[in-house]
């Protein structure tokens with residue numbers, strides 16, 4: 001815990017947050033979660049209500065991983081607020097990962113409903129981690145209404161297209177005073193490392209692990225990538241140069 005992730009006053013030793021979407025085998029999921037080293041894992045409350053998630057909740061309890069309820073499947077602020085309230089009752093937590101998506105084709109956040117829901121939930125005492133577009137303006141507004149973390153997408157959920165607009169992520173990070181968590185679109189380990197190198201505080205991913213041919217091995221790779229990216233972002237990379245520069249200047253070291 002020498003470099004913990006800090007969200008709303010709570011410390012996490014792992015900077016990899018996992019989602020369980022796409023997992024259809026609890027035994028495989030268990031091995032992947034253990035390999036990932038995650039301490040926080042999202043659970044879709046609407047799917048849990050439908051009978052699809054209680055096994056996951058039991059698994060998280062067994063592994064000592066904290067469940068972070070999310071509002072996946074909500075299309076309006078009203079739906080998201082109600083889902084968060086139900087999750088608070090069911091899981092006895094006031095933390096919520098807020099998702100309000102505009103349509104099923106893109107699964108992109110609806111910025112207007114999202115901001116409205118975030119404001120209402122913060123007013124009601126929730127610790128809101130908001131899944132959002134890679135829009136620096138909206139990211140700042142979510143922070144201003146009191147979100148504890150802002151979670152811009154790398155690319156649409158489940159696409160594995162990686163980070164389509166690294167410059168936007170850098171702009172979001174540069175102005176943020178809350179943790180920025182890269183959420184959605186991670187395809188492979190280098191995407192997770194890049195997110196951390198861009199200055200994100202953590203990465204949230206699901207599909208890249210749950211639908212990998214070997215989820216346990218991919219979870220191990222993601223864990224290493226997040227750790228490596230974090231180290232690199234703190235180490236201070238060399239400036240990029242146009243022309244070559246001899247790495248051995250010819251003068252002996254003093």
Ligand SMILES: CC(=O)[C@@H](O)[C@H](O)COP(=O)(O)O
Nearest residue numbers: 019157158184185205206207
């Ligand atoms: C917003 C959302 O639902 C994502 O957190 C999802 O759980 C992870 O996205 P990927 O499956 O693309 O990693």
